Amino acid sequence: MKLRVNAQIDGFDLLFGDRIVLSHRTTCPAVVMARGNPEITMFRGNFRISDSPADKLVPTAWRQADGGIELLHDDAPVATISTNLNRLTINALLPGYDRLRVRFHAEPSECVWGGGEQMSYLALNGRAFPIWTSEPGVGRDKSTELTRIMDAEGMAGGDYWNTNYPQPTFLTSRWLAVHLDASCYSVLDFTDPGCHAVDVWSNMVAFELFAADGPLELVSVLSKRFGRQPQLPDWAIGGAIVGLKSGASSFDRLERFIEAGAAISALWCEDWAGIRETSFGRRLFWDWHNGERSARRYPDLKTRIADLHQRGIRFMAYANPYIAADGELFAEAAGGGHFCLRTDSDDVHLVDFGKFDCGVVDFTREQSRAWFAERVLGREMLDIGIDGWMADFGEYLPTDLRLADGSDPMEAHNRWPVLWAEVNARAVESRGRTGDAVFFMRAGFSGVQAHCPLLWAGDQSVDFTRHDGIGTVITGALSAGLVGNAYSHSDCGGYTSLHGNIRTEELMQRWCELAAFAPVMRSHEGNRPDDNLQYDSKPDLLACFARWSRVHLHLAPYVRHLCNEARDHGLPVQRPLFLHHPHDPALFTVQDQFLYGADMLVAPVVEKGVSRRRVILPGAGVWRHVWTGNDYAPGTHDIPAPIGQPPVFYRPDSVHAALFEGLNEVLER
Template sequence: MASRRGKTAVELRFSASEDAFELWLDGKLLLRHANSCPAVVIARGNPSVEMYRGNFRIEDAPRESVRPDSFSLDGDGAVLLSDGIEVVRLSLAGSALQVDALDPSFDRIHLHFHAEAGEVVWGGGEQMSYLALNGRRFPMWTSEPGVGRDKSTELTRIMDAEGMAGGDYWNTNYPQPTFLSSRWLAVHCAETCYSVLDFTDANTHRVEVWSSSARFEFFGADGPKALVGLLSDRFGRQPALPDWAISGAIVGLKSGASSFDRLEKFIDAGSAVSGLWCEDWAGIRQTSFGRRLFWDWHLGERSEERFPGLEGRIVDLARRGIKFLAYVNPYLAEDGDLFADAAAGGHFCLKLDSDEPHLVDFGEFDCGVLDFTREETRSWFAERIIGREMLDRGIAGWMADFGEYLPTDLRLADGSDPMEAHNLYPVLWAQVNAQAVASRSKTGDAVFFMRAGFSGVQAHCPLLWAGDQCVDFTRHDGIGTVITAALSAGLLGNAYSHSDCGGYTSLHGNVRSEELLRRWCELAAFAPVMRSHEGNRPDDNLQYDSSPGLLDCFARWSRVHAYLAPYVRELCGEASRSGLPLQRPLFLEYPDDPKLFAVQDQYLYGSDLLVAPVIEEGADRRDVVLPGEGPWRHCWSGEDFAPGTHSVAAPIGAPPVFYRPEARHAPLFAGLAGVLSQ
């Protein structure tokens, strides 16, 4: 089968002996099935699914497990038998393998892929805790990632007790059942149901699928960059980010009309500002979690009270080259103005036992869930809300939030099983936003950013953000997780990622420190988009305009971010052509060094800049791995370092950043120190 973009043909084939057969991809072994050790096991599931405010508890007690004990090959397929009865069929189609339980009541498929000694695997979507997945199990189910995400911490224990909200290392807004291997092959499960990538056994890569049939797609290349390009071909490619998004910081403020006055302080301090993001544009409500938005996405009485004359303000900002950004999500508050219109149009998911909208508790207020399995609903939301209320009023970008909350106990217009639609929902949500942007001929100009995703979101969402990190340095939910998120998602064709500069979640006395705000600026400057956030409890936390020192910090790093725009523009072009992410794990450029395979606390920005943010509280030095051959030049001192691991000084205001002296953009990088000192 010839792959896209002229790459080498892919050969997927079976080979057999008397009591075993193997599946090969271009000379690389994918799986080995033996009568004594079957590669496929099926069972009947017995699931339990519980959801509370986007947090899920999913358990299973499968029964009647069947392990095939014989097989027969038939052309491009195989039939597996148990006690003489045909139980599973394997069929080849191009570069894909179709696995079917012949009795559809067997709705659990466990497939065991070949693993070699020392083989490293990555992928799984946007993973927050681990870049290399070896030794762990990763359920594929979009959800809230949790607060704390570490069962050994007091914060996680408190949040678990308050509503299953603590999370674990594998919880993510954006899972994807795709993994890449250091043998430079990739395996993708093309189903949307609940599944698990299990790498706890060093001898096999196990995939568990909650279905009676599953399709697996395979990709092979001669190195990781070509492999990432193939995956980007498969899942879709984002348009290049517009100049405005990469040439200055987006300042996030949510204090109503006073946000405009506060923005002037950022500008007066010398900040390079490309946008003002006011997520409270449609009004607010107060809850015990903090100040929440009023989920009724239009300019009405609440928005006019909070932002008098907003449309005129947007025009005034545009004249100064500053974009206005807003917020939207796929739910409508029951007490909002748009709820009745949506209900009358049949746009909500329905209760199981009536034609009433299924309501979800989002934390002291209930909302209807838009049924995006219905084409009319996708078009209604894209036109009525995003088109008329946002784009037509001059809004140039927005956070397209949530997407993970589709319950499993409701009815969908297309009749699909919510267990299969749940993971698909973020992709449909992205499609709605992209449809609205395209309807106004704004693709590549207007930018929305999402945290939720699943396989195929790449084709619709132009920019990821890493979700709601805690305002701290903790290992599994703090500042460092945004690096892992960008690197893991980037391997699956998501070229652009960024984070809430300053963090988001502040609960149970966990508040921002000045050190955290400064360190997050240092990290955010070296991402394609730099955007601040005031967090869920802005009144309890430091903000970048809380003191002259913090304001100056933000201004200096925003200028660094803007200064790098020519380089970032070139990287955007490369991403458009090849699918390569802007923030890259070291092994992507240096695949022959296995020591780099698990490095997740530093990254290459393109191929020529190396960024090693400080993500440990109180640290003023850190170890930095400099890969490859030839020297790396320290951006702030000009000192050259040989390849290898070095302990590098990292005081606040000077995180370790290096560049290759022979790089085409070396003169640009050499000017970074001067920009920072201005």
Template sequence: MQVQFSPFKDGFQLDFAGQTVLRHDSQCPALVIARGDPSIEMYRGNFRIEDAPCDSIIPTGWRVEDGAVLLLHEGAPVARLALDQAALTVQALDPAFDRLWVHFHAEPGETAWGGGEQMSYLALNGCRFPMWTSEPGVGRDKTTELTRIMDETGMAGGDYWNTNYPQPTLLTSRWLAIHLDASVYSVIDAVDPSRWTFEIWAEQARFELFAADGPQDLVGQLSLRFGRPRALPDWAIGGAIVGLKQGGKSFERLEAFIDAGAAVSGLWCEDWAGIRETSFGRRLFWDWQRSEARYPDLPARIKALNERGIRFLAYANPYLAVDGLLYQEALVSGHLCRKLDSDEPYLVDFGEFDCGVLDFTREESCAWFAERILCREMLDIGIDGWMADFGEYLPTDVRLASGMDAMEAHNLWPVLWAQVNDRALAMRGRQGDAVFFMRAGFSGVSGHCPLLWAGDQSVDFTRHDGIGTVITAALSSGLVGNAYSHSDCGGYTSLHGNIRSVELMQRWCELAAFAPVMRSHEGNRPDDNLQYDSSPELLANFAMWSRVHAHLAPYVRHLCDEAVATGLPAQRPLFLHYPEETSLFTLQDQFLYGADLLVAPVVEEGATRRRVTLPGDRPWRHVWSGVDYAPGTHDIAAPIGHPPVFYRTESAFADLFAQMGGIVTQ
């Protein structure tokens, strides 16, 4: 397949795989160029980015020259479109024009997805999505009081488009994909139904084009482009990972989960390196070596867990607190980003403590962090996994060893961070066995990070920041190459009186059981919130759903094999298997778990029933009742403990699915 050029009205059009991807004429130009005048402010990972572009030029004329298309303004060339086999490069001829708006053609009724990991909307139609990795915000809804408070106290409220993991890749229901091959600030604008607009903060942009006969092949192509996943190890999918952060007492608390009948595959103690108390809540001490005071004899205790088939997981991020020993080591060895105007280290305020930023554009720094911290401090003492947190905070005014502009490096930072973590696994021969999980990402992170998690959801049912965003995150990220996603079971962010309810804890278990990895989290304010061992009721609930999760391990192993072979994610939007049903294109509150299991989690507070769409032309069997339902939309009973789950009776795993009912009714 290749991009083809042909006349259209008084202009031209570009076709790819028999589909029109771009049209240009005097009435609807395909390009606007301008000079940018940006204003960028960062506070604790939250960014305010504004621009005041000037001297805009809308070229209307055109001519072909040397195999390229020149766009003309008042008869003079101002931009160039170069065509490749499956790519299009757009360039302003005057490099001072560093803003591009490229308008790609959209057909009436066409649906678009993509944008990386989106929390609020699976279909992008009608909205703008800036591509900039950042904190997603707390509340993420400008109509709510929580978002208003957070905006007033540090630009931290967020909006529907804020995400830890943006990716400038657009998929459409014509089974085309357009990917902007750049890490600069950009925007996917799907407001105008007649076009898909990419805004790019650069004088040149290269777009890669993909086409397929259906969505599965398209997702497979993108998975190959950005990096096929490895299969998750048996231990990670074979039980729940229990998150506890109470020092040495975490080991004793774990016994209560085991005694309650939980299927436990791991103990996750993110406080392994110590803690510090802040106004936000209980934070970690960012000096990545074990705290003997908090976790005495940790290697021996890890070994004892391993003998019982339980792994130990920890935590790390790419920053070092100035009051830690590793910061001094990194400073002396030149591993930290510098200020623009001096050799002093650039420090970032992370909320009542300052940190240095590792310079991952420097090979020696990548090697040092991988060996000195991730290998020697973690893997070598028996740690088998960790949360590789953050990656979004690279300021835009740091000096990097490579000379790369920080505005261009910012979005690339999560990928470099993933590479460092993956490098450590490779150095110890642990790829495919040890597992790290990340919330931050950008194009290409899927080739290095074995597992995503959905970030720091609020501990509630809110539309833009609560439990339901976990589903949208998994479905959207899965379309652009990421096979495995999971969440903090129970939620994370508890601020301004927003605390967990029993109902939320129970519903989150029901959702988490149907993800490749089930992992609990105590949240940022554990003392103010319910925990799964706060009551016998909650403990029994978690134990039951952990057994469901473990029971599905043979099916999840099948999904891992599929991901490796085809790039298909474990959790899938329904249209991925039923593309002819256009009503499914915007459905984002239920999902297919592989091809054979349909899960419709309850994500509305107080709901005991919900509408469920069953696709295809064959009946689906309700797991809990054994009743077959015809394809279509149904009102299904959904009391706590029985979320709507259905399976295909012709599945090779039908017996496995049917047995889930016996676990839940015990």
């Protein structure tokens, strides 16, 4: 399929196959230019970015030229549009013009999705989404007191569009996808129903276009473009990963889970390298070194890991791309030239992470990528038997430092998570463990899919709030899946506990119900473990976690089938309803339930105090309720949803029907 130009009386249309992509008219130009005047502030991964563009220039005429189109102003060329197969490139010709606004054609009632991992809205219509990886914020809702407090404490409240993983790609219900092939700051703006606008901080932009007959084919094409993940290993999809961070006693606590009948795939101890206490809560000591501090926290760790392996239980750890200035590895990294530098000297650029400073490992430098992959992830982690880790952060690259390759940090910022993912994948590959060792990330950008085997939804608040609670996990998985991320999961129990916001038993139980129907089920003790309930705090909670871990294990054969679909077709494990039912526009905005593959539907309870919920059963043919065996016709139903029985349905004609039917027995054991 190629791009082609159709001249019109007052402009032109640019078509991709039979779909109009740009519709340029004198009264509504496809491209507008300006000169930027940005202001950028960063504080601990939270950014405030504004712009006051000047000298706005609107083309007044156009003409066809060799290789494309020239846009004119006062009869002089001011920009060019060139096409090559599915690639559209726009260049501003005037010096200093470094802001481009491109208006893509929109049709009435056209729905739009994408934007990377969006936590608040699956359908993007009516809103603008800045594409800039950052901390997502705490609360993420400017009408709430928690968000206002966090904003006052350090710009940390966030908003609906803040995300660890943005991506300048959008899909529409015309089954067309548009991808901005750039890492600079941009904004996807869908506030005008008459167009899909993209603002780009550059004098040149390149877009890639994709089209298909339906959403399944379109998602498959996009996943191939960005790279498909290696399949998850059997150990990761069968049973629960228990997250504990109480030092050596974590091993003793794990036994409680086993005695309670939990199906355990791995023990995850993010505090393996040590801890420090700060006003935010219990933080890790960012010195990825199996040395003195680690030995005090986890004596004889290598032997303990080997003992777990003998029992069929893996061990997972934690790392991020920063090194604490007061850690043992800092001097070695500085001496090897592995840190980003200040702009005014050759000193290491230090970033304040909240009561401690860190150097940023410079991944634009090959020697530094190799050093971190081998010295840290290889020798300190994989070589002692660690089977995977949380590859945290990646969003914090400041814009006021100096990079080894000379690139502009404003351009490098968004691609930093991709470089970080490459380093992790490189380490795993170096030990021949691709498809076995698993690291998981929250940060991302275009291309992270090819390297990161598993996403996690970041740091949700420990509550049911609309923009930062349990429900955002579903939205994040569905949106990220549309742009090529097959596997997503969350911190079972939530993470962020601040200003009196603590976990409840209800939240912990509901999160188990949700986590059991993700490809990976993993618990987290949160940022303030001593203030919050844990799954081993009470017998009832421990029993709850054990039950749902067995459900997760029971579904492993079906999840393996979904992993095969991800490998072969790039389809996500958790899917929006419209992916298999594209002819029903009412499904386009549904974000609180999902298809688990094509044959199972899960409608988790993500509201406080709810014992029933509205469930949409799509398509034709009956759906069978897992817990009662009752069959329901397609449509909208009010379904009982007591704790312990979230609405889950399956297709009775599925080849996996016998497996699904056995869920009731598993849950009752």
